[in-house]
Amino acid sequence: DSGVTQTPKHLITATGQRVTLRCSPRSGDLSVYWYQQSLDQGLQFLIHYYNGEERAKGNILERFSAQQFPDLHSELNLSSLELGDSALYFCASSGSRDREVSGANVLTFGAGSRLTVL
Amino acid sequence: AQKVTQAQTEISVVEKEDVTLDCVYETRDTTYYLFWYKQPPSGELVFLIRRNSFDEQNEISGRYSWNFQKSTSSFNFTITASQVVDSAVYFCALRSLNTPLVFGKGTRLSVIA
Secondary structure, eight states, X not given: OOSOEEEOSEEEEOTTOOEEEEEEOOTTOOEEEEEEEETTTXXXXXXXXXXXXXXXXXXXXXXXXXXXXXXXXXXXXXXXXXGGGOEEEXXXXXXXXXXXXXXXXXXXXXXXXXXXXX | OOEEEXXXXXXXXXXXXXXXXXXXXXXXXXXXXXXXXXXXXXXOOEEEEEEETTOOOOEEETTEEEEEEGGGTEEEEEESSOOGGGOEEXXXXXXXXXXXXXXXXXXEEXXXX
């Protein structure tokens, strides 16, 4: 158990629908990252939050949004789902602000949420 | 821009063979960090090692060893005496100042008994 909790583990939905993926970081970690893993694109960085504030955005579609709450858990919202959104979505967390700036932080990943859009 | 290239898409070896997974990276930063992660069939991503750009010493941990060479921008990973449990996808990744962690496409290693 990595200490990063993601729910749900599996989710099957239809095109056009909206889903919310949830992530609880390791105790004490202030940073939460979201990654998408698909067969054709590999592991793609979506977004990073630090202590409730957005810090960096990657290749995140406008149909996707995220937030980090005061208790540090994070949610990734995916709307108007398309077949191509089917993927494994990972959340990761890290701590230590100084290491965060330098890039030294080790990201600890959750088990992932597998989304299937039919 | 940061980039990580893992040219080997899939490797298959027989148990007890040694295997090296290649990783080549690109960055303009002088301070950066390199990582290897393992993704077993169960799907989770497991951290294996982190190296910083100022430490080119090779590292050995049990059957695992890593060779970091700045001159060739490479950070290769060797598994000695491979075992079936080593079967997984292995990812090399790169991060530097205020940048997200960038992954290579991964190398799928199959160890056959």
